[in-house]
Amino acid sequence: MTSNMKTQVDDQMVLLSQYYPGIYDQLIPEQGEVVKPRRRRKKNKADGNSSMMRKRKLSDEQVNLLEQNFGNEHKLESERKDRLASELGLDPRQVAVWFQNRRARWKSKKLEEEYSKLKSQHDSTVLEKCQLESEILKLKEQLSEAEKQINSLVERSDGISSTSPCSSFSMEAMEPHFLGGFGMEGLENVFCLPENNYIHGSLDWMNI
DNA sequence: ATCAGGCATCGGTTACATCA
DNA sequence: CTGATGTAACCGATGCCTGA
Structure with missing residues (x-):
């Protein structure tokens, strides 16, 4: 051996x-x-002795030029690498390593930015969801109030005239599917109105 | 078409310097 | 002194290109 x-x-x-x-x-x-x-x-x-090999950190000037080059183009063709290396008095390998590390830093910074952007989008979506849910609650309350009023009107009109066309009015005739998708199951007695026929007062629908 | 070798790049890691 | 942080350098894996 x-x-x-x-x-x-x-x-x-x-x-x-x-x-x-x-x-x-x-x-x-x-x-x-x-x-x-x-x-x-x-x-x-350089471990253990002499400061000869200890000069690890690149000078500000070197970093500035490298940054400038990185700003122009993140990729490093070998010609540019050699030119930069001789300009900076560095080994081409050092230039390559610097670009490699710089790309990694750039990428992780970009990821961080992307993350915080998505996070703020998510936060505002959650806020909007809360607002919509509370609006749904309010509308449900309005609806149940309206139903009560309808029922009392129907009862009264039944008492007055059993032959009135209104007395044959039935909630069961309404479309049952409309609100299911909105977590409003059980509210099938809601009226399905043509678009833009918004109800502003609790009994405005009677005029339609 | 395929295989080997060279090269660049990447993600992950280590060693070291610097700073609070 | 020490732990945290930043960064230069290294390692292994992978993909692409080229010539045999």
């Missing part, structure tokens, strides 16, 4: 022994499911 081969094997052993102890130990695979351990990332070469 060459020393090179031994290094590779050692690396693998190290990697295998470094499965996230706290994380992967907790992962209990479902039956038949294979949990692939993630390879642990190498530490920065």
